[in-house]
Amino acid sequence: MIDLARYPREITLHNGVTLVFRPMDRDDVGRLWVFFQQIPPEDKMFFRQDVSRREVVQHWAETLDYGLVLPILALEGDRVVGDATLHRRRTGWKQRVGVVRVQIAPDYRHIGLGTAMVRELRHIGEKSALQYLMAEVIEEQAAAVRAFEKMGFVRGATYRNFVVDQKGGLHNLHVLLYRMSSPTGG
Numbered sequence: 476m477i478d479l480a481r482y483p484r485e486i487t488l489h490n491g492v493t494l495v496f497r498p499m500d501r502d503d504v505g506r507l508w509v510f511f512q513q514i515p516p517e518d519k520m521f522f523r524q525d526v527s528r529r530e531v532v533q534h535w536a537e538t539l540d541y542g543l544v545l546p547i548l549a550l551e552g553d554r555v556v557g558d559a560t561l562h563r564r565r566t567g568w569k570q571r572v573g574v575v576r577v578q579i580a581p582d583y584r585h586i587g588l589g590t591a592m593v594r595e596l597r598h599i600g601e602k603s604a605l606q607y608l609m610a611e612v613i614e615e616q617a618a619a620v621r622a623f624e625k626m627g628f629v630r631g632a633t634y635r636n637f638v639v640d641q642k643g644g645l646h647n648l649h650v651l652l653y654r655m656s657s658p659t660g661g
């Protein structure tokens with residue numbers, strides 16, 4: 476079970492700015508779409524879906540199921556400045572593995588927000604009996620690799636020439652793993 480009672484949750488960054496963390500809800504389509512429009516093309520190149528299309532974000536809002544995908548937003552007032560998602564399965568062999576993805580608005584990077592958002596997902600993962608968190612990062616996303624490693628993720632594997640960007644270029648994919656401190660079960 477995901478502990479939603481902890482939201483909305485205030486956090487204070489290194490620079491003293493206070494933000495609110497809370498799960499995305501159906502009314503967030505406009506502000507999340509605006510957030511994605513600020514993400515630079517080089518970061519968007521590796522997105523799985525075309526988030527420049529409002530209907531993509533609209534579809535997420537209409538099909539929200541926190542047990543499968545938990546999107547945590549970081550808000551400064553009404554503005555989304557960060558989005559971190561925890562993806563999981565209810566059944567099957569990967570039910571104890573959560574996949575994390577994080578995006579921070581360019582003007583909010585390097586002030587600890589990415590770290591705070593992954594820490595938040597780590598807390599949720601621990602409370603919901605996940606054994607591992609996994610992040611998939613393209614080799615060129617050096618900041619992301621560094622950020623995850625600083626948070627205790629270790630490189631589990633690197634797949635060479637494994638993924639293509641939107642222009643068809645091949646890239647190495649790093650799989651980073653975080654082992655939960657108090658795993659349950661096997």
Ligand SMILES: CC(C)(COP(=O)(O)OP(=O)(O)OC[C@H]1O[C@@H](n2cnc3c(N)ncnc32)[C@H](O)[C@@H]1OP(=O)(O)O)[C@@H](O)C(=O)NCCC(=O)NCCS
Pocket residue numbers: 518575576577578579580583584585586587588589590591610611612616617618619620621622623625
């Ligand atoms: C990767 C990302 C989430 C990091 O978020 P952030 O809020 O800037 O990260 P933090 O401020 O918490 O920094 C954490 C650590 O990452 C490393 N880091 C952050 N930016 C970096 C950069 N540009 N170059 C190298 N290392 C960097 C630092 O080691 C930093 O720790 P430090 O400040 O103690 O030195 C953010 O840059 C981003 O959204 N990037 C584009 C999307 C992406 O790559 N997502 C990951 C794929 S799931």
